[in-house]
Amino acid sequence: MKIERAEVIVTSPGRNFVTLRLTTSDGVVGLGDGTLNGRELAVVSYLRDHVVPLLVGREADTIEDTWQYLYRGPYWRRGPVTMAAIAAVDMALWDILGKRTGVPVYQLLGGRSRRGALAYGHASGTTVEALFTAIRNQLDHGFRAVRIQVGVPGLGKVYGVGTDQRAGERYDYEPAARSVVPVEEAWDTEAYLRHLPTVVEAVRAEFGEALPLLHDAHHRLTPNEGAQLGRALEPHRLFWLEDCTPAEDQEALRRVRSQTTTPLATGEVLNSVHDYRTLISERLIDYVRSSATHAGGITGLRKILDFAAVYGVRSGIHGATDISPVGMAAALHLDIALHNFGIQELMLHNERTLEVFRTSYTFVDGLLDPGENPGLGVELDDEAAAAYEYTPAYLPVNRLLDGTIHDW
Ligand code: KDG
Ligand code: MG
Secondary structure: OEEEEEEEEEEOOOOOEEEEEEEEOOOOEEEEEOOOOOOHHHHHHHHHHHHHHHHOOOEOOOHHHHHHHHHHOOOOOOOHHHHHHHHHHHHHHHHHHHHHHOOEHHHHOOOOOOOOEEEEEEEEEOOHHHHHHHHHHHHHOOOOOEEEEEOOOOOOOOOOOOOOOOOOOOOOOOOOEEOOOOOEEEEOHHHHHHHHHHHHHHHHHHHOOOOOEEEEOOOOOOHHHHHHHHHHHHHHOOOEEEOOOOOOOOOHHHHHHHHOOOOEEEOOOOOOHHHHHHHHHOOOOOEEOOOOOOOOHHHHHHHHHHHHHHOOOEEEEOOOOOOOHHHHHHHHHHHHHOOOOOEEEOOOOOHHHHHHEEEOOEEEOOEEEOOOOOEOOEEEOHHHHHOOOOOOEEOOEEEEOOOOEOOO
8 A cells, every 4th residue: 555645743732743644545544753852843844855755655564665765765874853754754654554454563563572561750859858749749640660850959950850849749841941042051060979879868768679760860971970970879779870971972881881780771862773882782781762753763763672682781762751642652562562671761741742642552550551552542633733833942951060061
């Protein structure tokens, strides 16, 4: 069956999402997520101007061939814009194949390997007390694993730390501010390194040894600082320390790895198996953080995770709110099917987003499940989508106290 129509839909129900909708000549519709936070329109142009004209008239069920055609064909390979555009096409084709064969995509990936996918939620606070409240809220919401981020004394707003919650409130933090230029935040690594281990210790004392705790350093440390932090956190047994050093520098994690047994995760900004060669083959990480949305879809991410499986490295798929419900569904089908699943990030989408994207995945007792609907299991409501126009929004920029632009 051939692809007859390809439409790029931009909607902004609280944040911007880029969705590709493919329709076959027999009327089957597939959706794909190509959202690239803060650079959404670059993917829109890549898709509309350079990909859509190639798709119309192609066979819908040649998924691997279409992936290779879009990856190898244009000469310019990899990069977040290209790989998000390929992801959108790839997910839509898996969605179509699932609908045409009448099965959820995970069945096409080899079937169910587990009852559900353990998810971790976000908890943050400007103070330790506020963090405790946020953790309790997430536990009450059903999470069985929690990422903890905390304010640093002497600094203002810190990325990853939302407004302090009251007891019972739902976590609703959107770090991409709606504005034509990014806001700027100040950063002090020494203050962070002094503070964080005391906070993790306090969390362990309050919530016990068994709760899986995760932390994200957002690429801000040097290899030696990463090693120091990993060692300092070792007694508190983190589930993982994420992105301690800038992810594109694969060798940086050699130093960290040789100095600490704290498990390491990286990769939400990586988009190809080649970005992981050293990280995986030298076993420098424990978890792969790429999303299906930024790493060439189900096909692209599966290539990375199959390579990881050879080295005993597991998945920890990126699931922040800038992954649309379509991208989240794609992740969940992989989570359920692949043997080397580790954990799945889940930042819950707001109600407006769930009006636009009607999902069938579930979150029960801390476990996510993609559901049994054929395909990916997500439908797009055109009318709801049209009500939310694209609005520029950016993640913050990070500067050291002397004004130097810093990694993050
Ligand atoms: O677009 C970037 C965000 O999704 C990212 O900064 C969130 O680090 C993040 C995480 O681990 O979810
Ligand atoms: Mg992260």
